Amino acid sequence: MRRAQTAQVGPYAYNPHSDSQYLAEENEELTSQLKDKVKELKSLSIDIGHEVRAQNSMLSDMDDDFHKSGNFLERSMKRLGIIGRGSQNYHLIILFAFCFIVFLFLWLALKFR
Template identity: 35%
Template sequence: MHSRRGRDDSKQQSAVETNQNIVEQQNNDRISELSSQVGRLKGLTMDIENEVREQNVLLEDMGDGFSSARDLISGSLQRIGLVFEQGGVKNMLRMVGTLVIAFVFLYWVMG
C-alpha cells in the first residue's frame, strides 16, 4: 500500500511541476508580448518627439517671418505718414497713382 501512495504522490508532484511549467511558459509569452508593445510605444514616442521638434522649428521660423513683416509694414506706414505730413498735392497724387498701378498689376497677375 505504501508503494501505491508513493506513486500517487509522484504523479501529483509531476502534475504540479507540469502546471508550473505551463504557467511559467504563459508568463514568458506575456512578457514577450509586453516587451514588444513597449518597443512599439517607444518608437511611437520617439516619432512624436521628432515631429514636435520639427513643428517647433517651423513655428519659430514663422514667428521670425511675422516679425519681419510687421517691421516692414511699420516702416511703410511711417513713410506714408511722412508723406501726409509733408503735404503737397503732388506727393499725394504720386502715392495714389503708385497704389492704383500696384493694385492693377496685382489684379492682372492674379487674374
C-alpha cells in the same frame, strides 16, 4: 480512500509540476509580448519627439516671418505719415485744375464741332 488515490492518476489529475511549467511558459510569452509593445511605444514616442521638434522649428520660422512683415508694415506706415504731413498740399489743386482743363477742352470741342 482508494477512490481518492485513483482519481489523481487519470488524464485530468492534478499535477503540480505541469501546472507550474504551463504558468512559466505563459509568463514568458506574456513577457515577450510586453517587450514588443514597449519597443513599439518607444519608437512611437521617438517619432512624436521628432515631429514636435520639426513643428516647433516651423513655428519659430513663421514667427520670424511675421515679425519681419510687421516691421516692414510699420516702416511703410511711418513713410506714409511723413508723406501725408508734407507741405505739398497743392496736389489737390493741380488735380482739380487738370480736370477743369479737360472738361473745358471737351466742352469747346463739342460746342465748335
